[in-house]
Amino acid sequence: MDLSVAAAHVLGDAGVFAATGSSGSGRKQRPVAVVGRDPRASGEFLEAAVVAGLASSGVDVLRLGVLPTPAVAHLTAALGADLGVMLSASHNAAPDNGIKFLARGGFKLSDAVEDEIERRLGEDWSRPVGAAVGRVRDAYGEADRYITHVLDTVSGRLDGLDIVVDCAHGAAHMVAPEALLRAGARVEAIGARPDGLNINNGYGSTHLDKLQQVVVSRGADLGIAYDGDADRCLAVDHTGAIVDGDQIMAILAADMHAAGTLAKDTVVATVMSNLGFKLAMREAGITVVETAVGDRYVLERMKSEGYNLGGEQSGHVIMLDHATTGDGLLTSLHLLSVVARSGSTLRDLASVMTALPQILINVKDVDRGKASAGELTSAVAEAEAELGETGRVLIRPSGTEPMIRVMVEAASEEQATKVAERLADVVRVACA
Numbered sequence: 001m002d003l004s005v006a007a008a009h010v011l012g013d014a015g016v017f018a019a020t021g022s023s024g025s026g027r028k029q030r031p032v033a034v035v036g037r038d039p040r041a042s043g044e045f046l047e048a049a050v051v052a053g054l055a056s057s058g059v060d061v062l063r064l065g066v067l068p069t070p071a072v073a074h075l076t077a078a079l080g081a082d083l084g085v086m087l088s089a090s091h092n093a094a095p096d097n098g099i100k101f102l103a104r105g106g107f108k109l110s111d112a113v114e115d116e117i118e119r120r121l122g123e124d125w126s127r128p129v130g131a132a133v134g135r136v137r138d139a140y141g142e143a144d145r146y147i148t149h150v151l152d153t154v155s156g157r158l159d160g161l162d163i164v165v166d167c168a169h170g171a172a173h174m175v176a177p178e179a180l181l182r183a184g185a186r187v188e189a190i191g192a193r194p195d196g197l198n199i200n201n202g203y204g205s206t207h208l209d210k211l212q213q214v215v216v217s218r219g220a221d222l223g224i225a226y227d228g229d230a231d232r233c234l235a236v237d238h239t240g241a242i243v244d245g246d247q248i249m250a251i252l253a254a255d256m257h258a259a260g261t262l263a264k265d266t267v268v269a270t271v272m273s274n275l276g277f278k279l280a281m282r283e284a285g286i287t288v289v290e291t292a293v294g295d296r297y298v299l300e301r302m303k304s305e306g307y308n309l310g311g312e313q314s315g316h317v318i319m320l321d322h323a324t325t326g327d328g329l330l331t332s333l334h335l336l337s338v339v340a341r342s343g344s345t346l347r348d349l350a351s352v353m354t355a356l357p358q359i360l361i362n363v364k365d366v367d368r369g370k371a372s373a374g375e376l377t378s379a380v381a382e383a384e385a386e387l388g389e390t391g392r393v394l395i396r397p398s399g400t401e402p403m404i405r406v407m408v409e410a411a412s413e414e415q416a417t418k419v420a421e422r423l424a425d426v427v428r429v430a431c432a
Helices: 003-013 042-056 069-078 111-120 140-152 175-182 209-218 245-259 275-283 295-305 328-342 346-350 374-390 413-430
Strands: 032-037 060-066 083-087 099-103 136-138 162-166 186-190 222-226 233-237 266-270 287-291 309-311 317-319 358-364 392-397 403-409
Touching: 032 042, 032 069, 042 060, 042 083, 060 069, 060 140, 069 083, 069 099, 069 140, 069 328, 099 111, 140 175, 140 328, 162 175, 162 209, 175 186, 175 328, 186 209, 209 222, 209 233, 222 328, 233 245, 233 328, 233 346, 245 266, 245 275, 245 309, 245 317, 245 328, 245 346, 266 275, 266 295, 275 287, 287 295, 295 309, 295 317, 317 328, 328 346, 358 413, 374 392, 374 403, 374 413, 392 413, 403 413
Parallel strands: 032 060, 032 083, 060 136, 162 186, 162 222, 266 287, 266 309
Antiparallel strands: 083 099, 222 233, 309 317, 358 403, 392 403
């Protein structure tokens, strides 16, 4: 059983697929899947394999073509599909690729469902034949439905704003410039000529140098950068200074709080968000709820407790009133809307928080299971007492490697470095 077939079977068994019914011809109605991809070359043949796998298991397939992950998530819900599939390796280089599954409604699968799909991969199955196989059709025009959706979530226009947008030679290369132009902005797009091999290569949210240069040389108001599948974005102000995910969340949270639309006056962030973000939110009367690192944990907390804004420092921002996952284009439109409505520069808006110096040391070749060793715990307590309210310590074992990450924030970079190096030495001894 291949991966797409296993996913179809597990989601069907779990009741994620809509119940089959009878069509006017008396035949059972088949489940429907939408499939999208980013522009990397391997996506061309992976798309063919996934589509074949789904159709061979009795699923009708709508092939969306090159679209951002959040567009596929939105269209999974908007088109009433039972399953969404996105082929992308996000911010990774072109040789990498991956498969993201989305359940009905456009939400990412839980860990339990993903584990069950993996377990079912080795099982035998009976392949449908004849009229029971799925059918495939192209639905490339549905991109406009997504653009219309994100534009409808924003109040006001962006007339007069001069923007540089970096599409990472990725999935947003068509929809992002088009949406921003429709919103009224003057747009210069860079990183918008994908050839299947250049995705994330020197462009996008992990390579901001070119965006900074173009914004400053053009005299633009600001720049926006997406990653390869456009589920996140970062920004740079008119001076070329980077505005990260924490700052973007702070701007959006403050705006929503003032408008009375921030659910429970709370924003959800991970333990890696800068302490400066948390201090700024506290001063603004906004509660910060923390989760483990990973957008799925942010989303789970938002859904379970009724929050509507959350995200990560990397620029993966979830606006649950409008999307089921992080959406770089949606985030950027709302950020730009605040700039346009306020009449302030992005630099001024970003000053709502002051990021504290943050030092991260990866201590390799250690036993990550000893991260709670008594000697290390005592050293952390001593460091936290030294830092007080203007600093913090985070010791986090890697989920995949024999490595422990030591992160320290402090009032000065010198103090953060000194404390981080001291704790890294303790890790090397206590976790050997």
